Amino acid sequence: MTVLPDDGLSLAAEFPDATLEQWQRLVAGVLRKSGRDVSDAAAEEALSTALEDGLHLRPLYSAHDGAPDPGLPGFAPFVRGGRAEGNSVGGWDVRQQHTVGGAALADLENGVTSLWLVLGDGGIPVASLGQVLDGVFLDLAPVVLDAGSDVGSAARELLRLYEERGIAREAARGNLGADPLGHEARTGHADDFAPAAGLARRCAEAYPGLRALTVDALPYHEAGGSAAQELGCSMATAVAYLRELTEAGLPVEQACAQLEFRYAATADQFLTAAKLRAARRLWARVTEVCGAAAGQVQHAVTSPVMMARRDPWVNMLRTTVATLAAGVGGADAVTVLPFDHALGLPDAFARRIARNTSTILIEESHLSRVVDPAGGSWYVERLTDELAHAGWEFFQEIERTGGQAAGLRSGRIGRALADTWETRSAKLAERREPVTGVSEFPDLAERPVEREPAPAPRSGGLPRVRRDEAYERLRARSDAHFAATGSRPRVYLAAFGPAAAHTARVGFAANMFRAGGIEPVTEGSFADSGATEAVLCSSDALYEEQAAALARELKDTGASHVFLAGRPGRYPGVDAYVFAGCDAVAVLSAALDRMGVS
Numbered sequence: 348m349t350v351l352p353d354d355g356l357s358l359a360a361e362f363p364d365a366t367l368e369q370w371q372r373l374v375a376g377v378l379r380k381s382g383r384d385v386s387d388a389a390a391e392e393a394l395s396t397a398l399e400d401g402l403h404l405r406p407l408y409s410a411h412d413g414a415p416d417p418g419l420p421g422f423a424p425f426v427r428g429g430r431a432e433g434n435s436v437g438g439w440d441v442r443q444q445h446t447v448g449g450a451a452l453a454d455l456e457n458g459v460t461s462l463w464l465v466l467g468d469g470g471i472p473v474a475s476l477g478q479v480l481d482g483v484f485l486d487l488a489p490v491v492l493d494a495g496s497d498v499g500s501a502a503r504e505l506l507r508l509y510e511e512r513g514i515a516r517e518a519a520r521g522n523l524g525a526d527p528l529g530h531e532a533r534t535g536h537a538d539d540f541a542p543a544a545g546l547a548r549r550c551a552e553a554y555p556g557l558r559a560l561t562v563d564a565l566p567y568h569e570a571g572g573s574a575a576q577e578l579g580c581s582m583a584t585a586v587a588y589l590r591e592l593t594e595a596g597l598p599v600e601q602a603c604a605q606l607e608f609r610y611a612a613t614a615d616q617f618l619t620a621a622k623l624r625a626a627r628r629l630w631a632r633v634t635e636v637c638g639a640a641a642g643q644v645q646h647a648v649t650s651p652v653m654m655a656r657r658d659p660w661v662n663m664l665r666t667t668v669a670t671l672a673a674g675v676g677g678a679d680a681v682t683v684l685p686f687d688h689a690l691g692l693p694d695a696f697a698r699r700i701a702r703n704t705s706t707i708l709i710e711e712s713h714l715s716r717v718v719d720p721a722g723g724s725w726y727v728e729r730l731t732d733e734l735a736h737a738g739w740e741f742f743q744e745i746e747r748t749g750g751q752a753a754g755l756r757s758g759r760i761g762r763a764l765a766d767t768w769e770t771r772s773a774k775l776a777e778r779r780e781p782v783t784g785v786s787e788f789p790d791l792a793e794r795p796v797e798r799e800p801a802p803a804p805r806s807g808g809l810p811r812v813r814r815d816e817a818y819e820r821l822r823a824r825s826d827a828h829f830a831a832t833g834s835r836p837r838v839y840l841a842a843f844g845p846a847a848a849h850t851a852r853v854g855f856a857a858n859m860f861r862a863g864g865i866e867p868v869t870e871g872s873f874a875d876s877g878a879t880e881a882v883l884c885s886s887d888a889l890y891e892e893q894a895a896a897l898a899r900e901l902k903d904t905g906a907s908h909v910f911l912a913g914r915p916g917r918y919p920g921v922d923a924y925v926f927a928g929c930d931a932v933a934v935l936s937a938a939l940d941r942m943g944v945s
Contacts, residue, residue: 399573400737408725414732420718424631426624428677429642433718438709440680446470446802448479458702461489467497469805476504485512489520495805498525499542520556522607528584528751529563535808544595547605559605560588568611569651570809571768574622574734579741581608582629583751603634603641612647614665616672620721623676625735646680647673654689655815658784659796662686670704674714675721681705691798761809768812775814776932785815789861817932818862825864828944835866836942837878848886852912856882863935873904879942882910894918
């Protein structure tokens, strides 16, 4: 290998460093050309994007965007990871969820490293636990239970299996899954904490590798909560558990060691990584105040909220990004939900893809070899700090009003989550938050993916929401119409002028109407289209010249309703306008109503 001598020269030495002010001035110039007259100083703000929790994504981050020192991996405040080595030794724990028996051993033989078993109501019968774990080396494969109100009997059965199969107590690994407040959030039913405290004492005394409690933030995420609300609820829940455990006689260090935290990982990779880093910082602060200064053990689960039922293959992309984000964020264990999770029980192919998502990122992309790969990014460090402050503020709000249990029982937490989801639902309806295969690029001719029904999940408490739910209702109406009549409701796209004038708006309108299950027709005449409504598609200049006459002509031909693809104008005969940012769900629902599609 040839080593070039260090001659002290720099290829950029003759060029002066660019300044933030220069960049702002250039951005302002571009914005003025597009009709937005802003000052140089306001240019950066004009390009900022509003996030949830009052946060903003800025177009540029620099060394001036200060954030607190995140410390070193494995040291307080644990922002950069709970362990100095991170996941570099063997990757993160690939943890697969099972709600029915039969696939646990196959998953372990093909790359999964731990099992997450849903038992009791909504899952596997507790009495079948031994059968599910038949052939599993319990001293090698950690087992995490999720048994709701059946946690006592489930834990006793697992501990019995350890004894029966001769597993040394120090070799047992996993979590017994007690989570009374998480179960209450799911079901609305309050459980006594005494069984959880008893399990924690037993684990602390005899099973050093077992934890007794899970702080599950998924119920709050699945109810539509923001990242900060998820963090706040998890901290409030953990503090409630610490109080109960210390009152039951456990030292605070042992009480902290009994908790494992579960968070959602979404396809917003930077927000997910920042959330996991912020969670460790918040927990470090809580334990510091309690006199323990402990790290946080994290289990990340790819978000059920983002999983679509239409074109479910796209879910593979969503879960891949979410898994990458969880790994970058330093999660200790990651569960990748199969792409057909929203449709029922996953098949063998879906389970294989799910477990291989982690395997490829760990073994082929070598993602785990770098500890805190996002560390030092001005954007990620700033977002981590801002999210930590927002999460802490929500946590304090819960504590001021009586704590997590009081917040759940009074409905305050539920209302806060619902308000957040209402705001996000508006963005989804307006397609400002696009869902590929659902609100963007839907395929009306796709063959449905069918799966066996999964056990009904626990319910009765906070709702479970999905990003696709409003469009799913529209598509279901179209499907019922198709089953009854053999055809979809149709809309005629009346494109006029040269292709350059109408191509973009034809594509926009076709996408939007397909999202509601309405088939766009672009060929032939309106009379031959089988449609009752039409959309004018062309340029603004041609609208001025021809829109009114064409709208009148379409109505004379039988069109009951005429849209125009573009911003609202004043064209006689045009009944409504469809444009980027309009409430697509409302427009599509009203169109189906007029077409008699119930």
